[in-house]
Amino acid sequence: MFTLLFICGSINYQMEVNMAYTFSNEIISDLHKDARGYRPSQGFYEMWNESSDDTKQEVWDMLIEEMQIRDQEEMELQRKALVELRASLRSVMKLMKCDWKVALRVLANAEDIDLEQDFDYFLWNQGVGFDDRNKISKLYKEAA
Numbered sequence: 001m002f003t004l005l006f007i008c009g010s011i012n013y014q015m016e017v018n019m020a021y022t023f024s025n026e027i028i029s030d031l032h033k034d035a036r037g038y039r040p041s042q043g044f045y046e047m048w049n050e051s052s053d054d055t056k057q058e059v060w061d062m063l064i065e066e067m068q069i070r071d072q073e074e075m076e077l078q079r080k081a082l083v084e085l086r087a088s089l090r091s092v093m094k095l096m097k098c099d100w101k102v103a104l105r106v107l108a109n110a111e112d113i114d115l116e117q118d119f120d121y122f123l124w125n126q127g128v129g130f131d132d133r134n135k136i137s138k139l140y141k142e143a144a
Contacts, residue, residue: 021053023060035066081127101140115140 028048032040040048048056085107092103108115113122119140123133 021057023053023056025056028060028063031060031063031067035063035070037070075129078127078129078132082129082132085123085126085128104140 025048029039032038032044048059051059088107089100089103092098092106093100096103096106098106105115108118108122111122111125113125115122119137120133123136128136
């Protein structure tokens with residue numbers, strides 16, 4: 001809580017303002033993992049538990065920002081992976097004069113992966129994102 005003082009014309013106004021905190025002690029570990037890729041250390045927990053609410057909010061906001069950056073980087077990697085998969089499919093299709101489904105099976109077989117059992121795993125292993133994996137899977141099944 002802090003006091004806000006402002007002047008309007010010749011009248012001074014003063015009001016108490018409650019700063020809303022958005023951090024959560026219950027999910028700080030999850031946020032830390034999403035932001036940094038691993039659970040917090042014992043030292044982090046000790047720092048967190050000894051910190052004021054204002055400091056906790058600053059750490060929380062920093063972790064949110066790190067998570068957003070990490071998410072953007074992950075999306076870019078997934079976009080590049082999809083571009084690479086498409087290029088690989090085109091190469092196999094051109095070389096073997098086949099459709100994309102056959103080319104996909106050839107790529108999966110080269111990695112000893114059975115698409116009938118591990119279709120999603122194969123695409124995940126290529127770095128393809130969740131939404132794109134679902135779209136490709138749906139197209140693959142429809143084209144059967």
